[in-house]
Amino acid sequence: MKALILQRLRVQFSKTGPARFIGNLDLMRLWERAARRAGLALAYSEGFHPQPRMQLGAPLPLGYVGDAELLDLWLANPTEPAALLQTWNTVLPLGIAVQAVTEIVEREAALSAQVTSARFSVLPNCESAAPDLPKCVLALLEQKQILRINKRGKEYDLRPLVEELTATPAGWLEMQLAARPAATGRPEEVITAMGLDPCRPAIHRRYLILIDKASASG
Amino acid sequence: MNPHLNSVEIEKTLERVLLEVERPARYIGGEYNSITKEWTAERLKIALCFPDIYDLGTPNLGLATLYQILNRHADLLAERVFLPWVDMEAVMVREGLPLYSLESKRPVQDFDLLGISLPYEQLYTNTLHMLHLSGMPLRTRDRLAQHYPLVIAGGHATYNPEPMADFIDAFVIGEGEEAIVEIARVVMAWRSGSAADAAAVRPDKRALLRQLAALDGVYVPLFYEASYNDDGTLAATRSTEPAARMPVLKTIVKELPPPITRFIVPGVDVVHNRAAIEIMRGCTRGCRFCHAGMVTRPVRERSVAEVISAMREVLQHTGFEEIALLSLSSSDYSHVLELVDAIRENFGHLNLNISMPSLRIETVSVDLMDRLEKQGRRSGFTLAPEAATERMREIINKPVSTRQLLETAKSIYSRGWTTIKLYFMIGHPDETLADVQAIADLAHAVMLEGRRALGNRALLNLGVSTFIPKPHTPFQWSPCDSIAQVREKQALLRREARGPGIKLSLSNPPESQMEAWLSRGDRRMGAVIADAYARGAKFDAWGEHFKYDAWLEAFAANGLESTFYTHRERDVAEALPWDHIDAAVKKSFLAEDLRWSARSQTRVDCRDKCFACGILPKFIEERRATPADAWQCPEVKPKHLRGTSALQSSQLIVVA
Numbered sequence: 070m071k072a073l074i075l076q077r078l079r080v081q082f083s084k085t086g087p088a089r090f091i092g093n094l095d096l097m098r099l100w101e102r103a104a105r106r107a108g109l110a111l112a113y114s115e116g117f118h119p120q121p122r123m124q125l126g127a128p129l130p131l132g133y134v135g136d137a138e139l140l141d142l143w144l145a146n147p148t149e150p151a152a153l154l155q156t157w158n159t160v161l162p163l164g165i166a167v168q169a170v171t172e173i174v175e176r177e178a179a180l181s182a183q184v185t186s187a188r189f190s191v192l193p194n195c196e197s198a199a200p201d202l203p204k205c206v207l208a209l210l211e212q213k214q215i216l217r218i219n220k221r222g223k224e225y226d227l228r229p230l231v232e233e234l235t236a237t238p239a240g241w242l243e244m245q246l247a248a249r250p251a252a253t254g255r256p257e258e259v260i261t262a263m264g265l266d267p268c269r270p271a272i273h274r275r276y277l278i279l280i281d282k283a284s285a286s287g
Numbered sequence: 288m289n290p291h292l293n294s295v296e297i298e299k300t301l302e303r304v305l306l307e308v309e310r311p312a313r314y315i316g317g318e319y320n321s322i323t324k325e326w327t328a329e330r331l332k333i334a335l336c337f338p339d340i341y342d343l344g345t346p347n348l349g350l351a352t353l354y355q356i357l358n359r360h361a362d363l364l365a366e367r368v369f370l371p372w373v374d375m376e377a378v379m380v381r382e383g384l385p386l387y388s389l390e391s392k393r394p395v396q397d398f399d400l401l402g403i404s405l406p407y408e409q410l411y412t413n414t415l416h417m418l419h420l421s422g423m424p425l426r427t428r429d430r431l432a433q434h435y436p437l438v439i440a441g442g443h444a445t446y447n448p449e450p451m452a453d454f455i456d457a458f459v460i461g462e463g464e465e466a467i468v469e470i471a472r473v474v475m476a477w478r479s480g481s482a483a484d485a486a487a488v489r490p491d492k493r494a495l496l497r498q499l500a501a502l503d504g505v506y507v508p509l510f511y512e513a514s515y516n517d518d519g520t521l522a523a524t525r526s527t528e529p530a531a532r533m534p535v536l537k538t539i540v541k542e543l544p545p546p547i548t549r550f551i552v553p554g555v556d557v558v559h560n561r562a563a564i565e566i567m568r569g570c571t572r573g574c575r576f577c578h579a580g581m582v583t584r585p586v587r588e589r590s591v592a593e594v595i596s597a598m599r600e601v602l603q604h605t606g607f608e609e610i611a612l613l614s615l616s617s618s619d620y621s622h623v624l625e626l627v628d629a630i631r632e633n634f635g636h637l638n639l640n641i642s643m644p645s646l647r648i649e650t651v652s653v654d655l656m657d658r659l660e661k662q663g664r665r666s667g668f669t670l671a672p673e674a675a676t677e678r679m680r681e682i683i684n685k686p687v688s689t690r691q692l693l694e695t696a697k698s699i700y701s702r703g704w705t706t707i708k709l710y711f712m713i714g715h716p717d718e719t720l721a722d723v724q725a726i727a728d729l730a731h732a733v734m735l736e737g738r739r740a741l742g743n744r745a746l747l748n749l750g751v752s753t754f755i756p757k758p759h760t761p762f763q764w765s766p767c768d769s770i771a772q773v774r775e776k777q778a779l780l781r782r783e784a785r786g787p788g789i790k791l792s793l794s795n796p797p798e799s800q801m802e803a804w805l806s807r808g809d810r811r812m813g814a815v816i817a818d819a820y821a822r823g824a825k826f827d828a829w830g831e832h833f834k835y836d837a838w839l840e841a842f843a844a845n846g847l848e849s850t851f852y853t854h855r856e857r858d859v860a861e862a863l864p865w866d867h868i869d870a871a872v873k874k875s876f877l878a879e880d881l882r883w884s885a886r887s888q889t890r891v892d893c894r895d896k897c898f899a900c901g902i903l904p905k906f907i908e909e910r911r912a913t914p915a916d917a918w919q920c921p922e923v924k925p926k927h928l929r930g931t932s933a934l935q936s937s938q939l940i941v942v943a
Contacts, residue, residue, distance in 0.1 A: 087317030090305060091554040095312070098560075102319075102552060102606030105637075119638060132306045160606070162319035162554065269303060 075112045075122075076147040079180070080157070081169040084135035088164025093128040097121075099165065100140065106160040109153075112143035124180045126277045127187060127248050130255070137276040141173060141180040186232055186278040187248040190241050191256045195268035202236035205263040210234060215262050227262055230254030248277065290385045290422030294392040300382050301392070308375045312555040313341035316367075316389035319552040320604065322354070323390040324364045331475045333357055333365040334388055334398040334436070338405070338413035339828070341369045345551065346559035348613065349442060350404045353467050355547040363471055366390040366398075367551075370413055370420070373826075379420070386420040395421035398436045400474050402467065403455070405442040408805035409798075409828035411451055412820045414440070418454070425817060427456050427509055431491040433481060437474055441466075446537075446582050447758040447865040450805055452508035453813035456496060460868055461504045461537030464544055470505065473498050500530040504538025506868065507531060513810045513864070519851060521809055521862045534869040541909045542917050543568060543587050548600035552607065561609035561640075562601045566594055566626070570615040571893045571919055575684045575884055576673070576715065578757035579615055581877075582870045584902045585910075586894075586919035591622045595629050602637070609640040618647035618655075619892070621919075627658050635661075648672060648687045653698040667706035667748060668699045674715055675725035681887040683715055684880075689729065696733045700740035707733060707747050713776045714754035714768040716884065723776045726751060727783035734788055749784055749791045751777075753799040757806055759870040761880035764857040767803045769850070770796045797835040801827060804852040809864035812852075814845045873901035894919050 084091075091099060101121045104111045113119035126139030150170040157167040177183075193200070209215070215227040230252055233245035246254030256272050305311035316323075324330065335354055337344030344350060344367070357365035366388035371379055379386075385394040395401065395417075403414055415425050418438070424430050430438065440451065441459035448458040459466045477495040493509075500507040510531035514522040526533045543565065550562045569586035570577070589597075598610055614620055630641055641659050646652035648670050656668065672692055674680045680687060699707055711726050730749050737745025753773055756762040768776070773796040784791050805812065818841035819834075826832035842849045857863070859878050866874070876899070883890065890898055897903075903910060903920055915922040 087312070087315040088554065090312040090315055092312075095555050098608075099554060101608065105602055105606035105608070106604065108603070113638060131311070160319075162552070163317040269306075 074147065075175060076144045077173040077175045077177070078142055078144060078150060078153065079171050079173045080140045080142065080167055081171075082135075082138050082140065082157075082165055082167045084129060084133075084138055084165055086164035088162065089132050089134060091164075092131055093125060096125070097123055099162065100142065103157065103160045103162075103165075104142075107156045109148065109156070110145040112145045126180050127184050127253075129274060130272075132272070134271070134273040136273055137168065138274070139180060139184075139277055181250070183279040183281070184248050184277050185280055186245050188275040188278065189244045189246065189256045190273045190275055191244065191260065192241050192271040193260055193265050193268045194270055195265050199240065200265055202240065202242065205265065206234050206236050206242070209259070209263050217258055217262065227254060227258055231259060234259065245278070288380075288383045288385050288422055290394055290396045292383070292385055292394055294387075297384060297387050297392045297394070300384055304378050304382060307378055309372065310342075310555055312553070313369070314371065314375060314389070316392070318554055320549045321367075321390060321551050322358045322365075324358070326364070326391055326393065330362055330364045331400065331471055331478070332393075332398040333363060333400045333402055333471060334368045334395055335365055336368040336395075336401055336403045336417055337370075338403060338410040338417050339370055339826070340372050341553075342555075342557045344369045344404075345553050345557045346561065346563070347404060347406070348563045348565065349406065349463065351550055352547050353402060353463055354551075355549060356464060356544075357467060357471065360468065360471075362475070363468075365402075366393070368395055368401075368417070370417060373832075376420070385422050386417060396423060396436060399478060400471065401436050401438045403438065403440040405440050405444040405451070407442075407828070408444045408450070408802055410444070411805055411816050412825045412827055414451065415454060415817065415820045416825045425820075426453050428453075430456070431493065433490055433492060435492075437492065437495065439470060443579065443582065444806070446578070446868060446870055447806060447808070448506055448508065448868065449513070449810045449864040450808040450812035450816060452511075452810050453817070455508065456492065457499045458506040458508070459504055459538070460506050460535055460870075462539050464540050466502065466504050466538050469502055470499060473502065497528065497530045500528065500532070504535065506535040508810075511867065515811075520857075521864055523862055524810075524864070524867045526867075534867045536869040536905060537582070537871055539585075539871075539906065539909065540587075541913050543589055545593065546589065546597045548597050549604045550601065550607070552605050559609075559611070560607070561611050561642075562605050562607045563611045563613050564594060564597050564601070565589070565613045566617070567614035567620045569919070571619060572616055573684050573880075573890045573893060573898075574673070575682075575761040575880060576712065576754055576756075577615075578760055581760050581872050583615065584872060584900065584920075585906070586619075587917060588621060588919070591626045591629055594626060595633055598630070598634065602634075602639075608638070609642065611642045611644070614645065616645050616647065617643045618645075618649070618652060623655065627655055631658055644669065645671070648692050648695050650695055650698045653695060653702055657702055665704045667708045667746075668704040669708040669710065670695065670699075671710040672729075673710065673712050674718075674722065675711060675729045676722050678887060679715055679718060679722045679725075681889050682717055682884050684884065684889050686889050689732075692729070693732055693736055697736040697740065700737045700745055705737075705741060705744050705746055707737070709733060709747060709749050711749070711751045712754040713751055713780075714773065716756075716762060716765045720776065720779060723779050724783060727780060730784045730789055731786065734786065737788065743788070745788055747789045749789055751780055751784075751791065752794045753796065755799060755803045755806060758863070758865045759868075759872065759877070761877045761884060763807075763863065763877065764859055764861075764881060766856045767800070767853045769854050770800060773799065795830060795833070798827075798830070798833055800849065800853055801833070801835070801838055804849050807852050807864075809852075811845070811847060815841045815847060818844055869905070871902050871905040876900045897921050 111121040122143040124141045129135045150172050153170045217227045219225055230247040235243045335350050337350055354365050357363045368388050387394050418425050437456050439457045440455045441463050445458045481490045496507045499505050510528040511524055511526050513524045516522045546564045567588045569583045570580040571586050574580055673685050734747050756765040777793050819838045822837035824834045824837040910923040
């Protein structure tokens, strides 16, 4: 077996504007194509259908702004991370911009397994008159259990997924929600649980929080 | 709907509603390599419209090429417009949004010129739909006021422009690479001139249309009139203006311009996620059913060096994982072996998919694909014998022996492909049920080769479509099968062409009928199209949206019979609706080829023997101005250099 020395890189990027409407699978392909434009040799998996080795921190729902998303990717030709920042930004489409590139220990756990929580800023944009956000926040936090139905029709408790929730004077909600594989909180659910329906919230995922505080971004 | 809503309002509305619809990235633009120029008063604004959704329009090479060519000019601006899918259309209607361009989010009516791509006839109702969603009258005569954008169209379907003659101000017959810029220049000059007279009289677009009618390949239907005989057949089409040529000869580029390489890279999956490079235009094979093969002559190739360097640029500019090398018959590209070797050498290590459609049915093709495709799992290998008996293949002039086909199939299955896709047509002239039975028999014979090589893993996708005799081909006079005939043949196939591993797909007979009347129709078809559209026909190419009843009602309401256009055999002496459109292949050549077909007489590749189809006399100046090897037609030397001996003149025929 050939002993390839692969370089694992963590890319921090923003996803805004028209790029908000690019789904997660399409986003992977976007990175693959950007790498090809930049002449970067991504490492590929073995097998009949070789796929580039890439991992997103956590899928970002369609329409959300990502202020500081995370992606791990593996290069077959090790490259100076600092040089990559500029390289990436010349080959990315409108709405995707790289903020930082760091080298990661190859053997570290999968990026998605390191994510524990996500931080959001949410502007509710409710149709009804401006609600009393601080009061709604308090009411939600006082509840012991908030039963909701997820997309697959299963009942779950939203309350433990809400790790922090505050209202800002400017009318935004700041929230930190659990983001583990089987326990992911969605800001829309929180808004609904606060009784703010119906609204068309503007949602920013500000950053992801990783297990090891030292390597958390943002 | 406000047809002149400003772009800020459009963007604000999109921001609010896009999450309500499926695949919102279709409607937002901003893709890599999309070009948003500043919207200045001086620039001429061109909306390039594909009358279907983003997913189909984005990979269209013709439209992508015009986008690049137009945007290279500093004083021109070209943006894209596609139809919304039905969910988005409902939202747009609800919100009062007009159809808009993806780049500037400007309403269509803010443009000076609409260029509509009509590669196939199923887009006709969608074309009306685009005009409607833009808030414009459907018919040219109702859009003559100066403030409406000029509406032009081009593409393979427009070699018979008559069915759409009421709706399109000017057609470009032939190749658009140079014509589109000439048209833009004429519109620009007219616009600045008419702005000066605007105070005096409000000019309409007739003056502009007269100027356009004088350009090579431009057909302005308003300046022509059709008259009919008592039996409903066409008596004649005549021009009513001195500027309107008779006939309108298609326009061509003498040599293929460098291929475009800055393809827009969509953020979502579209039907073909790839860049395409045309390696050759035209075809020397002369298959009698093939519209493209007749109308895209002469054959012009790009050099291997040009293709390779374009591929390198494509990777650099787009990063696409797949590149399709397009032509009507890849095997006939003169340097195909050299090209495949060069691709292997330059890109073999890059994990790319390189596709090359339309290979001849011979084992050499299998060698070619073996060298071209990356190792690993292979998708299907496509062969298109089109007919299953040697008699029938002689009639359509696609001679290949059954033995050769089976050898090729054997070679494919034994070299790593588990699926063969085999394409046939039913409804060729003089076809009998025995010829259809032969399709099933051949499918089983191919499957047997698969079994021998791979056992139960061998698969066969058998695609059998219904032949539509097209304008400008030797079969243009032939009738189509009736629905009853098609159903009988399809029933036979369903019964006989089944078995483990065989997947049969058939076309829907009513949809084929529609394709037939639209491609063979005359000017009276315009009323039928408008009526069918008013009755809800649109997205005709999307099986689930196709409304056969709306079409039949539209025929009845306009006192026409669909079968007049589909099942009637036309006399060779009959005036045809497209007679005033000259695709450069002579009508007398087509008629002769039809007679040859009836005698089962085939023609060899016309590189080996020129059959004088008419291209050379029509484009003699263009031929003189190009190098000997630029066309696959015999060289035409300038008069003073021509030799007199028979030996010399025979050497002028280029044999590849």
